[in-house]
Amino acid sequence: METDRPGLITVDAPSEKAATSSTPILRFEDVSKIYPLPAGDVVALDHVSLTVEPGEFIAVMGPSGSGKSTLLNMMGCLDVPTSGKIYLSGQEISRMSDDDLTRLRRDRIGFVFQQFNLIPLLSAVENVEFPLVLTAGREESRQRAIEVLRMMHLDDALFSHRPGELSGGEQQRVAIARALVNDPDLLLCDEPTGNLDSKTGTAIMGILAAENREGKTVIMVTHDPGVAAYARRTIRIVDGRLV
Amino acid sequence: MIFLDLAVRNLKRHKVRSVLATVGIIIGVVAIASLGIMGSSLSVLVGGMVSDVSDTLLVTPHLAISSGDPFDPRNTLAARISGRDLGLIEKAAEQHRVIPMILASDRLQVRDKGGYVALYAMPATEIPFLLEEEAGTYPRAGSSGVMVGSLLADELDLHPGSRIEVGGESVRVAGIAAERGMGIDINPDYALIVTEEWYTERHGDQDYSRVIVKVGDLAEIEEVKVAIDQQVNRRKEVVDVLDSREILEIYYETFDAINIFLIGIGAVSLLVASVSILNVMIISVTERTGEIGLMRSIGARRREVLLMFLYESLILGIAGSLAGGVVSMAIAYSVTTSVAGLFADFAVSGGDGIPVAVVIGYTAFAMAFGTAVSIVAGFYPAWKAARLNPIEALRYE
Numbered sequence: 110m111e112t113d114r115p116g117l118i119t120v121d122a123p124s125e126k127a128a129t130s131s132t133p134i135l136r137f138e139d140v141s142k143i144y145p146l147p148a149g150d151v152v153a154l155d156h157v158s159l160t161v162e163p164g165e166f167i168a169v170m171g172p173s174g175s176g177k178s179t180l181l182n183m184m185g186c187l188d189v190p191t192s193g194k195i196y197l198s199g200q201e202i203s204r205m206s207d208d209d210l211t212r213l214r215r216d217r218i219g220f221v222f223q224q225f226n227l228i229p230l231l232s233a234v235e236n237v238e239f240p241l242v243l244t245a246g247r248e249e250s251r252q253r254a255i256e257v258l259r260m261m262h263l264d265d266a267l268f269s270h271r272p273g274e275l276s277g278g279e280q281q282r283v284a285i286a287r288a289l290v291n292d293p294d295l296l297l298c299d300e301p302t303g304n305l306d307s308k309t310g311t312a313i314m315g316i317l318a319a320e321n322r323e324g325k326t327v328i329m330v331t332h333d334p335g336v337a338a339y340a341r342r343t344i345r346i347v348d349g350r351l352v
Numbered sequence: 353m354i355f356l357d358l359a360v361r362n363l364k365r366h367k368v369r370s371v372l373a374t375v376g377i378i379i380g381v382v383a384i385a386s387l388g389i390m391g392s393s394l395s396v397l398v399g400g401m402v403s404d405v406s407d408t409l410l411v412t413p414h415l416a417i418s419s420g421d422p423f424d425p426r427n428t429l430a431a432r433i434s435g436r437d438l439g440l441i442e443k444a445a446e447q448h449r450v451i452p453m454i455l456a457s458d459r460l461q462v463r464d465k466g467g468y469v470a471l472y473a474m475p476a477t478e479i480p481f482l483l484e485e486e487a488g489t490y491p492r493a494g495s496s497g498v499m500v501g502s503l504l505a506d507e508l509d510l511h512p513g514s515r516i517e518v519g520g521e522s523v524r525v526a527g528i529a530a531e532r533g534m535g536i537d538i539n540p541d542y543a544l545i546v547t548e549e550w551y552t553e554r555h556g557d558q559d560y561s562r563v564i565v566k567v568g569d570l571a572e573i574e575e576v577k578v579a580i581d582q583q584v585n586r587r588k589e590v591v592d593v594l595d596s597r598e599i600l601e602i603y604y605e606t607f608d609a610i611n612i613f614l615i616g617i618g619a620v621s622l623l624v625a626s627v628s629i630l631n632v633m634i635i636s637v638t639e640r641t642g643e644i645g646l647m648r649s650i651g652a653r654r655r656e657v658l659l660m661f662l663y664e665s666l667i668l669g670i671a672g673s674l675a676g677g678v679v680s681m682a683i684a685y686s687v688t689t690s691v692a693g694l695f696a697d698f699a700v701s702g703g704d705g706i707p708v709a710v711v712i713g714y715t716a717f718a719m720a721f722g723t724a725v726s727i728v729a730g731f732y733p734a735w736k737a738a739r740l741n742p743i744e745a746l747r748y749e
Contacts, residue, residue, distance in 0.1 A: 215651020230361040
């Protein structure tokens, strides 16, 4: 499939951006996140510093309540730190406005969730094109969505199905296609296999690993050591600190 | 527009809920439009009766000009408007119709009944203008026929062709005038109407008792009134000019107040409908919190989420307003025909129904109001949706 969109991921060539960029995709500088609660402040992240280079495959592990989700939210520009600085591809995001952060999420980041989180009103292909139609025309968005869905090995007959008519594995493929449709710098996965049986989970991990081999930077949060084994680096977090 | 698309799909997903919210708006729009139309149809139909005489200026001789005691009724009878003054009035009235007339009385004898009767004498050409005929023909200049007021004809059982004795002379009844009711210009229902020629042939040339000026356009009444006053009363008070415009103004003010009150009742029902839209939208936002969180986290901006929900309430409002507008038009049509029938007995001017512009005006107003109210009702839920924190919204079950 050929399109004239620059920098699209393709099956046979690694992303140009990932291959040539020398700046880290993501850099945390002494980042803390404190949630003020009536019972006392909760420190979700405690002076975390880390660097993610292009093309890495990282698993974030840790017990529940350790700050994994907060870390992932910050990586995904969903949240800003109480103190410290976060650079996404060299761009400082901690003081950005809500609209600018939203734009970053739309153009530079792909999210895959444990619950799939597809929009129930939209068909599979419409879910995939959603991030694209926010900026591009419907026609080219549709083309690109179909292209990515085929890369996920989803049967063409399922493209027009609503999420409720798809199996868990199929839904997660659609969700991954949606995450990849904008050719993001960073693919963030929150327990991507948590709601799937082991066979389907293995297939999904195969897709993520393949994406990484193509040059996509992948960061995933998981409990499952078997899933974490797909990653090439593991970050452990306990009580808001990296260990 | 994917957000418009999503709004439509969400409304379709909850058909019953959307239809009920729309029905609320339909009722509100119909209430405003039909109450407004009904109010103004009352105003128009009853107004027809009043404006029949309200376009009239009545010019009467100024009492004081005849020397002597102004309270002596003989002075009133003696006071007249001369032909010269009539000329001045005609000049001042410009294109408006000027009808001079002589008021008199004469002895009437029909079979064995006799008595005095009021007599209106005016130029033959003006009689059809002031009076409608019920039977027979209008009296023609040069003929000896007279016209009999409707009630008088009923009482004396007169028909066209009947013979009556006026002032001892036997004359033929040419026609019967239709009932006219009370007016400020003439009250001919118990009178005889004759041509000016008929009267002067029998009583000699005379000055006029009063002059009626018919001003076609109500807005010009004041102007004409001032013009007559300036022309005729230049040096001394010769005539009094009377118009019923002030009475009419009070009348219109009253009807305007009634109309606003009626529309107010309609507006309340539309406000109730807007609360149901508010309710539906809040439910929709709450139900879709997770979805909103997802959209926000994959790149939908606050403004876009706000728009998506505004579209929903806007669609409800527009759909309700359109349907309400159609229903209102249908009601207005049937009301026009039935009310016109109902009022036909009273409407002397022959109620020509409600002007189309009024119907369209009220319907358009109601539709605009219905749509606006829906947007206002939808704004708070939409704003709430846009302000949701994506992380918390995503976690919401």
